Amino acid sequence: MERKNQNPIIQWIVKTKILGILFFVVIGAFVIYALGQALTNNPSLFLQQVVNGLQLGFVYALIALGYTMIYGIVRLINFAHGDVFMVGAFTSFFTISRFNLHLWFQNLFPSFPAMPAQIIGAITVVLASMAICALLAFTIEKIAYKPLREAPRISALITAIGISFFLEYFGALNFVFTPNYITYKRPFEVKSWFIGPSGFGTIESGVTSPSNSIIFSNIFVIIVLASLSLLLVLQYIVKRTKIGKAMRAVAYDKPTARLMGINSDAVISITFALGAALAGAAGVLYAIAYPQVYFTMGIIPGMKAFVAAVVGGIGSIPGAFIGALIMGQAETLSAAYISTPMRDAIAFSLLVIVLLIRPKGIMGEIASEKV
């Protein structure tokens, strides 16, 4: 069993891991070169894609947070999370088109300035969706996951898949959400601006924007603001409140948390509700940005957000956020410069590459198993 490497060249290859590094360097150099080319060839197009990517990334971030929190606390890949997002979008669709919830403030105080009144209305719509989703996830957790807490982990995963199917196909029934693609009515009017070499200005309807400028709308602003503020709220809850600290304690060490008198079941339920509320908000924002709702709309964004959570390091809240922003960029840039249908493949290739370099994601900590 002589296993010494005699050849110094081979020894050098092994020691420096040069082949593996080279492999990634080649890929990395190619990507950087391509991005550089894109930026220099048409900077405004490139930056426009970055803006679009940010908009998408911020929505993904809200979904990814739920994935990451739930995985962190019960080690369950909650495949039904994307469908909760769908329910959130549909809830807002109904509250807007059936109940005119977005107009309640305007109707109540007609003399109030239109702009803030619209914002208050929109916020109400988001909050309503968040509440419904939280309630839904709370119920799901009680029925489908809690009884299986002591069962093999795969059982809960299968029920998660089951719940996902159920939400989709129950939603597809004609008296629920219907199996159709439905046009979504936004709770406010869209305004767009341009910014570029020719300055800054509003885009009137029917007028083309000046060339070489980047367009962004109030939707972009709202998504970024809403997403950031929800992130801050979440960060506040997790870092500052008692229940948030309990969540982290349970996620880290459930038996010891129980020894402190923390009711771990209750904490887990709350985590599910919180994650679902964020997914619900994401559903509304997504529907506002891409105004179409349908019963399987949760699958792909859910999947992307999940990938984002893994890329960022599952269990880590800032990680989920960073991962989501990366996913947003990867998706829009690959759609713009490679091909639209390929963007899903690119997203997942990115996932695999990140896992190969950092097996626990960008912000994930590497825990060693005790033998």
Place this chain on the structure above:
Amino acid sequence: MKKINKSTIFFLIGAALVYVIVQTLASLKIINTFWETILLLAGVMAIVSLGLNLIYGFNGQFSLGQYGFYAIGAYTAADITYRWTQLHSAEGLTVVFFIAILTAITIVVVQKAVSKIRGLDTLSAFAMYLAVVLAAIFAAVKLGQLVANPITALLNLLPAKTAQMIVYVIAIILGGAIAAEVSFLYGLPILTLGSDYFGIATLGFTIIVKVLLDNSDTMLGFQEMKGARGMIGIPKLTNWTWIFIFLFLTIVFIRNLLNSSYGRAIVSIREDETAATSMGINVPFYKTITFVIGSFLAGMAGGLYAHVNGFLHPNTFSFVKSFDPLIIVVFGGLGSVTGTVTASFGWALVLEGVLRLVLPDGFETWRYVVYPILLLIMMLLKPNGLFGNYEIPFIRSIVPPLKDKANNEKKSEEVA
């Protein structure tokens, strides 16, 4: 020689009976085409799920990539038979044949070389494999095109039916082989990831394959696959006999493998990886080989599937569908061959057959509402699956009796 076991006889008789009864009922049209197709699909699903059960149930690797390999097998086999029947050329056959052979050879050669290097990291090894395999594929394509015409002529010497059958069977096996080789390359870097991450990476594989298939005509240049429009014109060659033969062989293969020292090595990794490696089991090797065998079965099943309806669509291989074999394996009981086969047939018959018939008119859409509810109830009632780890006597490993006392003492002295 050795006496044939009673359980083996029972199994063979049982299998023969199942075959004959179904075949008779089908030829008498008591089983109509609708139900026959469901049986064929159930058989295909059983092979896919057995592959997954090997990977997940017996080896403990949580894989969601089974449908990716299933798709690769399906499209590979379909392309070979399509070219044979529609274009009257054996080019597909020869090219894929050489790809499979040359890739296998290079993998073995590289493995020999790599195993001599102590401490080589996985990514470097992967980069080496990838470079060499790409070269092999390039050579194989050239070689395959070179011999395509003579082989076509040779096959045309045979009666048309026989030639088609030969092409069909080879196509299915090649479908499996290509899937297996892809799984080797993909598995190499990701098998070192932890369980959940392996699952996510394999899920990614399914999605990447699906996207590539959606664009097979534009990105990959296979016009006949027609991308997201779906591939048509594949000969419908899969019948109950073929399904039965392949399923039978799969079951016997898995049974023999599991009831050997190699099978025990595979299972030991599921049981306790650290203990297994400390007991001299080459864990990375057995993880890889299990993943490759499981993917081979998936690819083979894909080949069979492609020739059931004569139509392939990338949506069949979407990741949502890719949960099906996982559900079946968990349903039947992780680590139970009996359970997987039963669950596959039960699943197909109930979901595709019974639910369609039982639900009243206008309620067809309720099928997928009832299904998850059944799934949920099932999981809550039997979290360990229908069969747990029960096996029928033929598959179950038998603990041999102890030898008589006098013999014993002699033996134990020898050990000393």
Place this chain on the structure above:
Amino acid sequence: MMADNKNKTPILELRKLCRYFGGLKAVHEVDLVLEAHALNGLIGPNGSGKTTIFNVITGIYEPTAGEVIFDGQSIGGLNPYVINQMGIARTFQNIRLFPNLTVLDNVRIAYHPYAGYGMNDAVLHNGKFNQKERELTEKAQDFLRVFNLQDRQAEIAKNLPYGEQRRLEIARALASNPKVLLLDEPAAGMNPNEATNLMELIHFIRGKFDLTVLLIEHQMRVVMGICEKITVMDFGEVIARGTAQEVQRDKHVIEAYLGPGADELSKQYLKEKAK
């Protein structure tokens, strides 16, 4: 096997072995020599680094610094399965059997590298397979017989009582054909009677299979009777070595176990015992 190998050549040697976890020096500059055919003990309070040493020797951890020399070769950082096949087998502190497999299969798995047939034979279940598989099984049953587990061979491992699980784990380790056997607290959780029997059994198999044994124990009493040499660790370092009697009287050892000031108590105890 190698009855002539009973000279005093070291078979396993640790040279300034270190293993750190972040800032924690779990094992720090430990030297240890294990002579062929020796039966030595490694003792020390909880958390003193004994198990970490086993994990480094068997390849589960890479050493941070220092060397592990087995049979004249440096094996630090090799894969655990390679180290096992070279001839080092172990048991675990918290019993790591293959819980859902039968007792027989647990032992047969460890014998896998010596199965003697290829995967193709396995798939075909041909004559060679049948013959070799029978030999393998008989061999495994012989190991079970040594540990008085032959009646349990069809039982699922996790259903065995604790003491039998411990014995099965040793049987499994032996089945992997080791030259050196590392036992991690084999008597933990056993009553004094069982522990004594186990120690006698270990002494017996050492002779029967021509093994070199290194034994981790928490209780000194258990190792006293059978170990020729004892190494005592505390806080990742060796604090004493010698025969059982020497170690037992060592001031550092007594304090490590019973706390400072326990020296007096122990002297008093020894005096009493002398009466």
Place this chain on the structure above:
Amino acid sequence: MMLEVEKINVYYGAIHALSDLSFGVNEGEIVALIGANGAGKSTSLKTISGLLHPRDGSIRFLEEEISQTSAEEVVRKGIIHVPEGRKIFAPLTVLENLEMGAFLQTDKGQIECDMRNVFERFPRLKERQNQPGGTLSGGEQQMLAIARGLMSHPKLMLLDEPSMGLAPVLVEQIFEIIREINKQGTSILLVEQNAKMALSIADRAYVLETGNIVLQGNAREVMENPSVIQAYLGG
């Protein structure tokens, strides 16, 4: 008796960890449970604190049956378990760890007051209150674990191997703290392998061997009984 454990049987799967084990703690006492690894000391504590439940037998705390009560409820009744290996919530700061100890305490003023007391007793923790618990040294973590336990105002404190892996100086410090806590009215059930130390502060002691009590009595008696030494150092 404050805590009365009577003939409990505890199993891990097929393994019989505790068989017909009985012992008790009186109000205001320090009771030591000593014995070698695997004797069942930690299992006993886990059973009392509700992480495990006995198959039969009874555990009474202040005349109330708690053998099937959940861990969260046991804390509410006034028993706190400081687990083996300290089990600090590594990602949470020292302050947050302490807050978790006071999880069931709703009175904010009370928490603040307790926090002050704890910091007075453990000035080291005050210095490090904003560091993650995982960055503390072994001794500091043990102090934090004890302090965290104190935050719930326990009537009975279960301490599992507080001296494990600590240098002798620190061990003495920890035991001094335990004695003080006891003086202020908290009863203590102490599991230790460091027999000498444990017996030096305990009122009574039980010696455990494979799930059975083999020796019991007041601490002095037990300490002077040669079989204790035998249990560790052999004869």
